[in-house]
Amino acid sequence: MEAAQPAAVVAAVAAVAEMETQQQALTQQWAQQLERAAYDVALAQARYEQVDPQLRLVAAALEQAWEAALQAQAHLEQEWAQVQAAHRHTLSAEEVALVQQMAADLPALWAAESTSLADRKRLLRTLIADVTLDSTQEAGVTHIAVRWQTGAVTRLTATRPRHGHPPTRSCWRASASWRQRAMRIRPLPPRSTAKGWSAVGT
Template structure:
């Protein structure tokens, strides 16, 4: 039974107070009585269904992580923007390519403030996959087995302590019972007080018994640990991961062991900083080098004169200007190259002009060669 799931609030709009209604969060409801009526499903099943529906609603405006939907991106639904807190979307490139990109749009869709941050997905996926394989390595599995054995011993110690507490509660119950039986019936006030103490002792003993049953059932429900099987799985997982072609299976595995990944950009080192939140509550940081724009670094770019002497006569002036700009070559004034500037520099150096000769073997660019051979 629930009451008070909606409410009204007042806000200022253009200098005027306006009252609007809306749904409240569950912790703000006025009344919430769970299991008040017999339901078709249990309350935990209802919460699991609501969580599943929220993860499958990819187009809703919320900050919850999303489910895996296949595709080439490994971290679909797990990447969160470290600047604004929104979930990052996946954008794919050309249909023939394998490149994809994780991009946060920010408030661009609503107020046109521009995109937030973005990072290429190939290197990020490779780095996270390496972290997954390290997490299930033999040493990690051995540490997990030791931690599980220690947790089991702790649960057994707790059960032993609860059993001793139950023995003490039963002794106090029998003592209260004997005191009640020995009291004089004529002393009704004393008998009433002893009866209340006896009832309290019985209730406390019943509570301890229920607690002991819950602990024993949880300990019995935990499966036994097969050390050899887990170590063999850790040894075979890297080969199985690299050989698997189903991306959806990999995505589901990541959604089991990873809660979310917060992405930030470090401009000083030109790296993407990934903060991985594991399901068990631990966190790890991974740094991924970003791809530098341009083919040549600033300190390794060839000189424009040297490049023109090597390419003049083989390509038109327009193609030469494009090539010089890609190699980060600049003019003496620090400007980019255009067709006019290339022609002036070529004439000043006395370099030949490109002439299309049908008898000469035709040359094609690297992009056209790749398109031709698929």
């Protein structure tokens, strides 16, 4: 788990930056819509004020168009206010520090009841660079090397069922839970991949 700590902090900071980017894009989108609505109001008002008052029917139609533009603008401004209330604009310095603190304490985050299985899978995809399997070193045993984004490597072993024999329960557990065990075992220093290993992307 220690191997993933620096990468987790980087991922947390990247997530905060992504939130900021999305918020900026949303604000820009709404700003363009509000600007367009204000332009429509100004245009409708100018047309109404320039019409000959003697052309009553035309003046009435232009006045209605002006009122409609004003109503559309007011409705859009109300929607934007609701969007602003539903979305946080930016994270405060205290909140950014809290995110980094949570990322630095991965064991607690991983074990938290609020962390779902899908969350754990996304966390692993963020922290793991690749996984390498080697079945050539020892008969019936697969050696697993998990390379983290930090460059550290966690090494595991899993027993393979013999030819003609069904997998044992322990074998199924080993193959199904190597990711979970990878998060618990202290990694060895990084080293080059042995010849004959085949890379398996996560």
